[in-house]
Amino acid sequence: MSSAPDLSLVLPFYNEEKNVEWVLEEMTGSFRGAGFSFELIAVDNGSFDRTAELIDRMISRDPGAIRKVTVPVNQGYGHGILAGLRSARGTYVGYSPGDGQVPAGDIASVFLKARELDLDFVQGRRIRKDTPLRRMNTRFYNFIFHFFFRCPVYDVGSNPKILRKSWYEKMNLVSRDWFLDGEIILKTHLAGGRMREFPVEFRKREEGRSKINMAAALQMLKNVLRWKLKTVRGR
Numbered sequence: 001m002s003s004a005p006d007l008s009l010v011l012p013f014y015n016e017e018k019n020v021e022w023v024l025e026e027m028t029g030s031f032r033g034a035g036f037s038f039e040l041i042a043v044d045n046g047s048f049d050r051t052a053e054l055i056d057r058m059i060s061r062d063p064g065a066i067r068k069v070t071v072p073v074n075q076g077y078g079h080g081i082l083a084g085l086r087s088a089r090g091t092y093v094g095y096s097p098g099d100g101q102v103p104a105g106d107i108a109s110v111f112l113k114a115r116e117l118d119l120d121f122v123q124g125r126r127i128r129k130d131t132p133l134r135r136m137n138t139r140f141y142n143f144i145f146h147f148f149f150r151c152p153v154y155d156v157g158s159n160p161k162i163l164r165k166s167w168y169e170k171m172n173l174v175s176r177d178w179f180l181d182g183e184i185i186l187k188t189h190l191a192g193g194r195m196r197e198f199p200v201e202f203r204k205r206e207e208g209r210s211k212i213n214m215a216a217a218l219q220m221l222k223n224v225l226r227w228k229l230k231t232v233r234g235r
Helices: 020-034 053-059 077-087 104-117 132-148 165-171 180-190 215-231
Strands: 007-013 038-045 065-071 093-096 121-127 160-166 193-203
Touching: 007 020, 007 077, 020 038, 020 053, 020 121, 038 053, 053 077, 053 160, 053 180, 065 077, 077 093, 077 180, 093 165, 093 180, 104 193, 104 215, 121 180, 132 215, 160 165, 160 180, 165 180, 180 193, 180 215
Parallel strands: 007 038, 007 093, 038 065, 121 193
Antiparallel strands: 093 160, 121 160
């Protein structure tokens, strides 16, 4: 049996036929250039376009670097990521959306910081120019999150998110929606994990459509309040 790769990165794709190939090509090229071993776990998260076909094509070109996990019916962003993480073999595991908005080189840099500083959890902090509405939504959600939970990372919804695999295995993650990001941060913080965030570029989406909307933001807010109530009752 081959040794575990340094990093297993889950990339969830939901109707991303215009992004699959170039995203996977950029990831494999940047990670090889950075000099660490890796596996990319491409999750077809219930797509009904050509996403699955294009993942298969990329695997045929580079079978040692890319594996596929299929979720027949989309059950949420978090569900797709957890399906991929269950098969991850790396010393570190993590994820970043398959839309390519975070450059592969920045993801590699965040991982190398985690390894260099011996961190349990590390993530990116987005540096971007955004629309006023999107910027307002992000700031509002981060403000609410940190009003209830004072933890040392700020940009809750940013990526990549990378964890030591031994840390991930203790977390018992359950969120099937966008709150998976918040759950990982909260559980790491409450358990006293070593955590940091580092700046990453956040590129404008050129192809496809964002899956974030006001309903997702309200769902995340509801989950923050639910988790706060849970921690209060646990005292």
